[in-house]
Amino acid sequence: MxxxxxxxxxxxxxxxxxxxxxxxxxxxxxxxxxxxxxxxxxxxxxxxxxxxxxxxxxxxxxxxxxxxxxxxxAGAAVAAPQVSAWMVTLSVDPALRGAGSPEAPAGIAPLTVQLKEPVSLIGRQSDARAIFPEIPVKHDDAVSHRHALLQLFGNGTLLLRDIGAANGTRLNGREIEPLVDHPLKDGDEIALGHWSRISVKAIY
Structure with missing residues (x-):
């Protein structure tokens, strides 16, 4: 042997x-x-x-x-924790005011919304048109009635889609293409209209 x-x-x-x-x-x-x-x-x-x-x-x-x-x-990467909930806060930010825009209104309290629906509409409310957005922008007439969508998936993914708003949508300072989905992450900032800002917060 x-x-x-x-x-x-x-x-x-x-x-x-x-x-x-x-x-x-x-x-x-x-x-x-x-x-x-x-x-x-x-x-x-x-x-x-x-x-x-x-x-x-x-x-x-x-x-x-x-x-x-x-x-x-250099072992295997640790998977990022899954998001359990998303919060968005709508506020008036005078720093976003561009040339030709009116003065931003004062005394408007921020509005915080926890996203619960698979699709949440961002826009101006219209009783006449029966448009009641989950994230209503009431004090900015440069925001379309149907401006953008936030799409929430069961795995915690959140997407932003501009749905053809007349004045466009900016994500972290950059104009996004309409009808294109953009993944969001904790801390992202959405700007729309004259001076409306939406801050995105992920909860783990």
Missing amino acids: DTYVCPKGHASTEPDYCSECGARIVTPAADATPSVASAAPAVCPACGAPCEAGGVAFCEVCGCDFASAPAPG
Whole structure:
């Protein structure tokens, strides 16, 4: 029966892992490859076991190949926590006033809305047209009755869509294309009309 020598010097009856201690056995073909001794980590990146000095190319506990193991800290990315709810706050921001716009009204309290519907309309309310937006912009006549939509999905994703508003919609200072969905994230700012601002808040 053939015998093989493991990195700890044991005689093994198995060619890949030591039958006595379980350490991975480097075959002569593998020995012919460039040594990774200088790159051997202090601890195994896979299982965290301390590694012995002296040119061991594999973890003696789990058999991790140090040559192909990811660098420390380069493990799989941790998934971002899922958003449990979204809040939006509508406010008057005089700093958004452009040339030709009237003065922003004073004393308008911010309106905070928790999004609950799959689709929430942003716009000016119209009793005559039976338009009652979930996010009503009452003090800015440059906002369309049907200005934009916020689309909420079961996985916590929130999208913004301008639905052809006459004066457009800006996301974080940039004009967005109409009828194109734009993913939102915590802290985003939506500007519309003369001086209306909608701040987006994610709750985890």
